[in-house]
Amino acid sequence: MFFGKKKWDPRGKHCYVTGGSAGLGLGLAVLLAKRGAHVSIVARNQERLDKAMLELEAARQSPDQIIKAYSYSVDQAKEAEAALEAVCGAHGGRSPDALFLCAGKSRPGFFVEQTEESMQMCMQETYWAQAWSALAASKRMVRDGVKGKIVFVASVLGYFSIVGYSPYSPGKFAIRGLAEALQSEFVLYDIGIHICFPGTILSPGYVEENKVKPKITLKIEESDTGLNPEVIAGHLLRGVEKGQFHITYDFIGNVFRASTRGSSPGNNSLLDQVYSMIGAIALPIWRKDVDKQVRAHADEHHQHLASQGLLVSSGASK
Amino acid sequence: MFFGKKKWDPRGKHCYVTGGSAGLGLGLAVLLAKRGAHVSIVARNQERLDKAMLELEAARQSPDQIIKAYSYSVDQAKEAEAALEAVCGAHGGRSPDALFLCAGKSRPGFFVEQTEESMQMCMQETYWAQAWSALAASKRMVRDGVKGKIVFVASVLGYFSIVGYSPYSPGKFAIRGLAEALQSEFVLYDIGIHICFPGTILSPGYVEENKVKPKITLKIEESDTGLNPEVIAGHLLRGRSLTVYINLILTAVAGVEKGQFHVTYDFIGNVFRASTRGSSPGNNSLLDQVYSMIGAIALPIWRKDVDKQVRAHADEHHQHLASQGLLVSSGASK
Numbered sequence: 001m002f003f004g005k006k007k008w009d010p011r012g013k014h015c016y017v018t019g020g021s022a023g024l025g026l027g028l029a030v031l032l033a034k035r036g037a038h039v040s041i042v043a044r045n046q047e048r049l050d051k052a053m054l055e056l057e058a059a060r061q062s063p064d065q066i067i068k069a070y071s072y073s074v075d076q077a078k079e080a081e082a083a084l085e086a087v088c089g090a091h092g093g094r095s096p097d098a099l100f101l102c103a104g105k106s107r108p109g110f111f112v113e114q115t116e117e118s119m120q121m122c123m124q125e126t127y128w129a130q131a132w133s134a135l136a137a138s139k140r141m142v143r144d145g146v147k148g149k150i151v152f153v154a155s156v157l158g159y160f161s162i163v164g165y166s167p168y169s170p171g172k173f174a175i176r177g178l179a180e181a182l183q184s185e186f187v188l189y190d191i192g193i194h195i196c197f198p199g200t201i202l203s204p205g206y207v208e209e210n211k212v213k214p215k216i217t218l219k220i221e222e223s224d225t226g227l228n229p230e231v232i233a234g235h236l237l238r239g240v241e242k243g244q245f246h247i248t249y250d251f252i253g254n255v256f257r258a259s260t261r262g263s264s265p266g267n268n269s270l271l272d273q274v275y276s277m278i279g280a281i282a283l284p285i286w287r288k289d290v291d292k293q294v295r296a297h298a299d300e301h302h303q304h305l306a307s308q309g310l311l312v313s314s315g316a317s318k
Numbered sequence: 319m320f321f322g323k324k325k326w327d328p329r330g331k332h333c334y335v336t337g338g339s340a341g342l343g344l345g346l347a348v349l350l351a352k353r354g355a356h357v358s359i360v361a362r363n364q365e366r367l368d369k370a371m372l373e374l375e376a377a378r379q380s381p382d383q384i385i386k387a388y389s390y391s392v393d394q395a396k397e398a399e400a401a402l403e404a405v406c407g408a409h410g411g412r413s414p415d416a417l418f419l420c421a422g423k424s425r426p427g428f429f430v431e432q433t434e435e436s437m438q439m440c441m442q443e444t445y446w447a448q449a450w451s452a453l454a455a456s457k458r459m460v461r462d463g464v465k466g467k468i469v470f471v472a473s474v475l476g477y478f479s480i481v482g483y484s485p486y487s488p489g490k491f492a493i494r495g496l497a498e499a500l501q502s503e504f505v506l507y508d509i510g511i512h513i514c515f516p517g518t519i520l521s522p523g524y525v526e527e528n529k530v531k532p533k534i535t536l537k538i539e540e541s542d543t544g545l546n547p548e549v550i551a552g553h554l555l556r557g558r559s560l561t562v563y564i565n566l567i568l569t570a571v572a573g574v575e576k577g578q579f580h581v582t583y584d585f586i587g588n589v590f591r592a593s594t595r596g597s598s599p600g601n602n603s604l605l606d607q608v609y610s611m612i613g614a615i616a617l618p619i620w621r622k623d624v625d626k627q628v629r630a631h632a633d634e635h636h637q638h639l640a641s642q643g644l645l646v647s648s649g650a651s652k
Binding site: 138173262297 | 395396428429430432434437441445449450453456457460461475476477478479480481482483484486487488489490491492493494495496498499500502503504505506507590593594595596597598599600602607610613614617618620621624625628629631632635636639644645
């Protein structure tokens with residue numbers, strides 16, 4: 001177990017949730033409020049924050065809970081710091097006890113259609129949107145001696161990747177890389193690190209994502225029907241309470257978690273051995289099938305590229 | 319096998335090597351020249367490029383080989399594109415056949431000592447320095463119909479991470495994420511994707527890296543080289559740059575020739591490759607099963623020991639932070 005046998009309890013703790021006005025972040029914030037935590041949510045859009053506050057107030061258990069919303073763009077370093085400063089203001093300047101870093105979005109697409117701007121925007125939304133808050137909060141937690149927690153949100157696409165996700169997976173893999181380093185390093189401060197790997201989240205963000213997603217990508221992932229944010233929030237919080245480092249909650253997540261574990265602390269359970277063996281057998285088969293689907297799509301794809309003017313008809317040399 | 323049974327041969331192919339003036343990139347460039355490839359190396363420093371060209375000319379096999387050096391900073395998108403444009407100029411505008419993306423550096427340090435600038439600089443040097451070239455070259459390869467290769471260089475610290483590498487591992491994990499997506503996607507174009515995971519590379523870059531590396535990090539990784547920086551520098555000064563890490567370079571090129579997706583060359587690399595495989599295409603060998611089992615048993619034990627070493631370092635570390643002014647003495651609440 002990560003922190004000994006005692007479960008972590010959100011009651012009375014100050015929980016800081018980025019991306020807290022919708023989707024997974026809102027689901028988590030509501031759940032934490034129901035558990036008696038102080039909750040600060042941060043997001044960009046004031047309107048959505050106001051709506052979210054109505055839900056949070058409905059979930060309030062006690063008048064002592066400090067529940068607030070703040071409008072900041074945490075994908076920028078200085079705003080992430082300013083957000084934290086503002087949030088701590090309502091708590092006597094003290095660092096939050098737990099961060100839930102849910103801010104982010106996904107914009108899939110073919111690699112050859114990306115630009116410098118789109119690649120950077122995607123890294124902002126998948127990596128920096130969490131890293132800046134983690135940096136600002138870590139400094140405060142260490143300075144204030146708060147033995148807190150930081151919960152990163154990656155994706156199963158931080159365990160593997162497929163066609164269409166070259167703008168998305170690098171940042172989600174990077175979140176894992178950061179969490180792996182911090183899990184080791186923050187033993188120095190008794191600060192707990194957790195990272196959740198959700199599959200499809202049936203959120204407003206997912207609707208936006210699918211507007212730009214390549215058809216071949218949609219086809220390959222169609223078996224992942226997804227779960228509602230509230231359900232995933234429940235799994236995530238349970239994982240944090242139990243002290244798990246990598247948090248997964250469905251078959252795909254568990255198989256990938258066990259199959260890509262390397263030296264990441266886990267629960268060394270027999271069940272994970274089984275997941276690992278399933279992965280060793282099933283994943284190569286699945287992967288060959290994915291490659292086959294992509295190959296079958298090649299002609300249609302080249303027609304698509306030609307229509308975008310990305311191919312020249314002359315000079316096609318080998 | 320990735321491309322069928324036939325081995326890939328560098329002879330007569332145009333190989334584009336970023337970070338090609340020193341370290342792994344230079345070693346690769348020299349080896350490719352010896353194998354009869356056309357070689358274009360790209361790096362920042364003109365002096366080092368000039369010295370590198372002497373080594374490359376010494377490795378030349380035939381007068382037909384086009385061997386050139388170009389000075390650009392490929393961690394910037396527009397320069398990465400301009401570099402490629404210039405390089406293709408000597409080849410009738412045609413895309414290179416193979417990219418070896420070795421540009422980059424490592425600046426380890428404690429997370430709480432990082433700034434916005436240092437974090438961004440590290441992502442530039444670990445991720446963008448390769449991603450921009452991959453983006454520019456992919457568009458050209460697809461446009462020209464070149465069924466080429468892109469070889470990324472990650473690190474074993476793209477398989478796992480430890481204290482001190484929060485500025486480095488994110489970018490190296492990100493390289494893996496990009497390679498995984500492109501391996502799948504570039505089946506559309508018959509472009510091969512490879513990614514190498516070196517351990518410690520005894521290069522000039524390593525000497526620089528160790529000047530800033532936390533002591534606790536050096537301690538934990540000391541089993542990886544058994545060599546101290548002065549000994550490494552000695553090898554380099556005596557011109558033994560190639561021999562010191564020839565094993566890595568030979569294995570890297572051999573891995574690309576054999577069509578391997580993840581290329582690792584030592585025990586640590588192999589164990590981590592097999593233990594973190596997930597759905598990444600591999601060679602499905604019995605040996606990899608063995609590596610995987612070794613990993614399942616040995617890595618948790620190793621990890622617990624690492625955590626123990628870090629915990630033991632906590633007091634000394636807090637004194638270090640205090641001396642940097644990063645702790646306040648009051649308000650230490652739980």
